[in-house]
Amino acid sequence: MWTDKQRGIRVSQQELLCKNACGYYGNPAWQGFCSKCWRERARQAAASTPDTRPSSDGTPLTFSKFEEKKNTEKGRRINTMRRLFWGGPSPPKRQDSSEGFTNVLKAYQSLEPGNFTGFLKILRSPSSQRLQSRCTAFLNTMEAYHDLPVQKQSDLVQDFYQSFAEYFNSFPEAQVTQIMEHVEKLIMTRLHKWAFCHDSCDDEQKDLALQRRIRSLNWVTPEMLCVPFPDKETTVTSDPFLPAITAIIEMDAKRAPQDKLACVSKCCQHVFEALSISNSEPTNADDFLSGLIYVVLKANPPRLHSNMQYVIRFGLPHSLMAGESGYYFTNLSCAVAFIEKLDGPALNLSPEDFEGYMLRQRAPPGGNKREQVASDTQHLLEELKGRQENLDQGMDALNVQLKKWVEAVNSQLDEASAQFAQVQKEITAQADVPSSSQASLQGEDKEQSRVVLTDLHEGPKDTDC
Template sequence: MWAEQRGIHVDQSELLCKDGCGYYGNPAWQGYCSKCWRVRTRSTQPDRQEYGPSSCPSPAGGAPLTFSKFEEKKNTEKGRRVNTMRRLFWGSSPSPPKKEPSESQIAALKAFQSLQPGDFTNFLKLLRRPASQNLQSRCTAFLNTMEAYHDLPVEKQSDLVQDFYQSIAGHFGSLPEEQTVQMMEHIEKLIMTRLHKWVFCHDSSDDEQKDLVLQRRIRALKWVTPKMLRVPFKEEGSEASDPFLTAITAIIEMDARRTPQDKLTCVSKCSQSVFQALASSSSEPANADDFLSGMIHVVLKANPPRLHSNMQYIIRFGLPHSLMAGESGYYFTNLCCAVAFIEKLDGPALNLSPEEFEEYMQGRRPPPHSGVEGCEGLCRARTNQQLLAEVTRRQEKLAEGVCAMQAELSQWVQAVQSQVDDIQAKVPLHITSTESDI
């Protein structure tokens, strides 16, 4: 994937799904998109029974489904509770015939259709209307049940959330695709704001350990310069502020967001800032290789908190369309590629020998400084040097003033003493005694 001659190179075709579906793949899914990865994963588990809304059997066809082999090991009581949870989500009938929407439901959909993009506050107001009671009840039941079963493995929780997205999207089936996407983003924000504390960095995963490993890895690579990564920048602009500062701030801010969509917004803002920084640092337009190099530089410089956990949270609980297509999908795929590159970074990727790479990693060789990487330290050193020179000049001037003052004081004392001697010579001092002294 990476070519030694140019340092960092990625073919755009390598960002796409390995199944050739046309969507973006992801290293976390072994190069597949989320849809193909789920199909592939489920096909390798023949003992697992699907639990989507379209696959639930009718009461005449047998007992409702359980969660899979994991739930088969549970006792009968736990199985009954799980089945109850499924009925709360999707009901007991497999695929009831579609009913024509009532006038109130049509009015509710028109109200949803009038919402502006990102207007989550008014979405909540419309959700509380009687016409939206069915949608609100389904969301509330899903949230309450997920919180009650928050001890399930995080992958099971991910499957439940993704299947719920697929089920609830049918509620907005009559809306145009673009507005359906906006409504689903509101649904995601509603659901994941509540579930964030239960599913983020879950105890059943090793996200916390991988966060620490990745953080130490990035800290150990702090010596890597933009020049090594082939990041274009202006040599004469070394005294200016870091052009990637906005991108660094955006990627750090991602950890403070609660929903996958908001975290993806931070990734998009970071990526757009990288493109702007590259455009301001080079006369030539930035290409995909430059962008990936800039993204790697930003990640190394920022060392974002809980980066692995945030990426896994987006992958597990984000809307599929946000990760598989569009700008957000492209930006997130490049972020995943940047992290994968950092994890496997070696000497040849930076045009260094293995011995030189190990010396840098172990601190036996002083870190190189060039361009943007050494900008902050260089500016600070020059500022301190100028301040020190100014203090030295002031001290020298003060010392000269003290010497001059001492010389003037000595001359004044000599002059006063000379005057006193002259007066005493002209007018001798006679001490006469009086009768009172006798």
């Protein structure tokens, strides 16, 4: 299974490019064309489609007139919107700028990459009143006509991008791209609540269908997709694809198409990092696509179809047609298309085995690395629980020993205090005895002194001699 790489997952670099051979990336949502070629083909088809319905086809004449009037009214509404945006039926050409407008263009030219706050400050400056009025008029009118079909809204937004970029024709292409990314973020952050998952399309139903499809494939293992996964000997604390799963889930929380694309790019970069950890060989395009399919299956991102369609309809064309973001988004589209058509041979399974897995009648083999990681984690948790119980028991025993030690110390203190009191009494008693004997001795000395003095006072006595 691991050596069989010539399967449905394999997509060559040529297959990712536009079918019109323009050199840009195509997309399954555009039937393999890039956004530019797809829009040109759609407009040509709409312009060249004749009204083949004969006047005598049995349809009432009043209905034909109603349809004609309806189409005329719709065209008048579109032209009215264009005049509100651009002041005429078609976008105006940039005329000679005044000195103030020339200065504000220099300010845009000196804008640092990614400085959206600085862009807003320049746009709100008095010298940039012309551009600010264009943006404000476009936003107000789009919100007023938010019930237009989502494809019409997409065409209007793309036309606005093209018209707005004409003000910066003298700038290098990289700077124009940078400025238009700020414009896209400003416009679509305001229009997100009107344009995302519009009522005129079936995005919500397709979201639910895709979510159910991914949920039914949660049994697919990395081995089935030929995704390199860390061995038991490799020191990996968790699923290496977890950062990529988190990044793709965050896409639904963003409003601007470029921010959603940034989440896709971040997810794909994490996929490359996880593959470099899991595989000793250099990562190729087949491994990357397989890893991205695995991430989408395990993440099951919310409203994935709506988010991708939102980027396709309202994102800047250059972001999807070329560059790193275009490559990553095309691979994500291929991954979703692969999941929608996934069958047994694509996973190197027989139709019977595939049907058994889908009906939950069979379980995948026990070689699932994620199950092994979960089992090891559960074992570690049980071991930590046992160590915690032993620690609690040790703490209880230590508390008992501490109480006994305190009681013994208090008993010794009481005994020592009693002994000290007894010794103090004995010392006091011994101190009282010498004082009384000394007093009696002093009395005797005084008596003897009195007798001697008396004898001396009486003088010598007569003797018989």
